[in-house]
Amino acid sequence: MSLKAPWAFESREFLRTHTVGKEITFTSLHSLSSNDDVPRDLGNAEVGGVDLTTELLKNGWAKLKEIKREPTEEDIKKRELENEAKAAGRGLWNPHGPQAREVHHTMPEDSQAFIAEWKGKSLDAIVEYVKDGTTLRVRLLLPDGEHQIVNIALAGVRSPRASTKQGELSEPWGEEAKFFTESRLLQRPVRVIILSLPTSTATPFQSGPNATAQQPASIFIGSVLHPAGNVAEFLVGAGLARVVDWHAGMLASTGGMEKLRAAEKSAKERRACLYANLPAVSTASKVNGTIGNSKTFDGMVVRVWSGDQLSVIEKETGKERRLQLSSTRGPKLSDPKQAYYAQEAREFLRKKLIGKHVKVTIDFVRPREGDFEERECVTVHYGGQNTNIAEQLIEKGLGSIVRHKRDDEDRSSEYDKLIAAEQALVDVLFRSNQDAQTLGPFIVQLQKLEAFTLGKKYQHPGRH
Numbered sequence: 424m425s426l427k428a429p430w431a432f433e434s435r436e437f438l439r440t441h442t443v444g445k446e447i448t449f450t451s452l453h454s455l456s457s458n459d460d461v462p463r464d465l466g467n468a469e470v471g472g473v474d475l476t477t478e479l480l481k482n483g484w485a486k487l488k489e490i491k492r493e494p495t496e497e498d499i500k501k502r503e504l505e506n507e508a509k510a511a512g513r514g515l516w517n518p519h520g521p522q523a524r525e526v527h528h529t530m531p532e533d534s535q536a537f538i539a540e541w542k543g544k545s546l547d548a549i550v551e552y553v554k555d556g557t558t559l560r561v562r563l564l565l566p567d568g569e570h571q572i573v574n575i576a577l578a579g580v581r582s583p584r585a586s587t588k589q590g591e592l593s594e595p596w597g598e599e600a601k602f603f604t605e606s607r608l609l610q611r612p613v614r615v616i617i618l619s620l621p622t623s624t625a626t627p628f629q630s631g632p633n634a635t636a637q638q639p640a641s642i643f644i645g646s647v648l649h650p651a652g653n654v655a656e657f658l659v660g661a662g663l664a665r666v667v668d669w670h671a672g673m674l675a676s677t678g679g680m681e682k683l684r685a686a687e688k689s690a691k692e693r694r695a696c697l698y699a700n701l702p703a704v705s706t707a708s709k710v711n712g713t714i715g716n717s718k719t720f721d722g723m724v725v726r727v728w729s730g731d732q733l734s735v736i737e738k739e740t741g742k743e744r745r746l747q748l749s750s751t752r753g754p755k756l757s758d759p760k761q762a763y764y765a766q767e768a769r770e771f772l773r774k775k776l777i778g779k780h781v782k783v784t785i786d787f788v789r790p791r792e793g794d795f796e797e798r799e800c801v802t803v804h805y806g807g808q809n810t811n812i813a814e815q816l817i818e819k820g821l822g823s824i825v826r827h828k829r830d831d832e833d834r835s836s837e838y839d840k841l842i843a844a845e846q847a848l849v850d851v852l853f854r855s856n857q858d859a860q861t862l863g864p865f866i867v868q869l870q871k872l873e874a875f876t877l878g879k880k881y882q883h884p885g886r887h
Contacts, residue, residue: 429515430515434484434515437479441470441475443610448470451464480501483511525568526569526570530639530640530641530642531639534620534639537617542619544617547614548615551610554601555597555601559647560573576644578645578646580670581667582663583597583600585598585601586598595697596697613647614648615645615647616648618643621643655683657686659690660689660690662690662693662696665687666680671839672843675839675843675846701830720737720738721738722735723736723779723781727769727777731822733748748813748816749801749813749834749836750786750813750835750841751817751823753769754822768821772816776812782805783803784803800833811840814841817841817845823845
């Protein structure tokens with residue numbers, strides 16, 4: 424029965440709620456020919472000793488087919504059940520007819536408008552299909568009986584690709600990740616929180632009369648919540664998905680990224696699945712060179728070299744140390760297009776930090792390479808609010824984030840906060856729809872952001 428037929432959805436829902444996730448006993452009476460690799464059989468099914476055909480007929484969610492042979496005793500019993508349901512007006516025999524329902528089977532035409540209306544809201548949904556561990560198709564149950572089918576990529580994580588057609592190879596652990604999600608979520612009721620489009624469909628550089636019309640998004644990024652919790656956290660904890668750094672901005676307000684990092688750390692420590700061959704973490708680079716035995720120290724800023732380098736006199740030893748802000752890159756003074764903003768960034772740091780007491784956390788040591796000396800890369804906090812100066816730089820558009828490789832542990836200890844600051848800046852600019860000529864010091868940052876964002880554009884649903 425097609426779900427477009429009257430009462431078809433309600434009938435399926437009755438069967439779904441009585442069977443999905445439960446142990447079932449099936450007795451095959453006849454095998455059907457199949458055009459694919461999925462075998463199909465006709466037979467009888469029981470859940471907990473209860474016959475499903477009997478339950479469907481009794482509740483009015485199925486009709487008996489006409490038979491041309493002499494009815495058996497079993498046929499007569501089934502006909503009596505059907506007649507009882509008819510007389511009581513149950514299920515599809517309800518004289519008032521089915522509830523009016525509008526079902527949209529394709530992604531919304533106006534992706535931006537849909538996001539604007541539903542972003543951040545918890546929506547009831549049913550998982551209709553699992554493409555891989557972190558890519559789902561869900562039926563959103565919207566108000567007034569409206570159903571919207573959408574593709575969802577789980578926010579903050581990415582699992583290996585699973586095969587979707589015959590002869591195609593899955594990535595390592597792809598099938599296991601798909602089974603993990605499928606066995607827990609397929610046909611289950613969930614809550615979906617839509618957070619973002621995969622890329623910004625229009626930037627300030629694209630606005631105006633010459634802007635290109637945007638195509639509907641093929642997928643949304645969001646969280647899928649099972650009664651047991653966020654499935655993304657369980658996937659990462661099982662070692663079947665990796666954390667996606669650039670989603671930190673959209674998860675910042677809920678603390679979601681911290682939970683994913685904790686799950687990832689646990690999976691790495693256990694060498695689970697994707698991390699089975701992870702090399703032992705070397706602490707040498709974090710304690711050698713000029714660092715000594717301490718990863719943190721207090722000091723006073725005495726010089727600002729550039730928008731991402733400064734010198735601090737350590738309080739305990741009196742030693743001056745030249746430091747690089749971790750995972751942060753300031754505008755280049757040598758680049759004519761960035762020179763003005765390089766001066767702005769340096770002046771911003773000078774006004775905020777010169778003569779101020781700071782707390783320095785050494786994240787890693789960048790080794791000497793060519794003409795570049797060994798440099799301690801740090802996170803610097805100052806003031807009563809314990810403010811991260813790199814986070815402020817990025818919020819002001821006076822610095823950009825270094826994009827680390829997937830398993831590169833040499834990064835800021837507050838990397839996710841930096842990404843969140845960058846996302847906050849982009850959101851402000853998109854909302855205000857500022858023209859590129861009026862962005863002031865934001866321009867350098869945004870140019871880099873746009874190049875990065877376009878580079879991340881989805882090629883097809885589920886890859887991010």
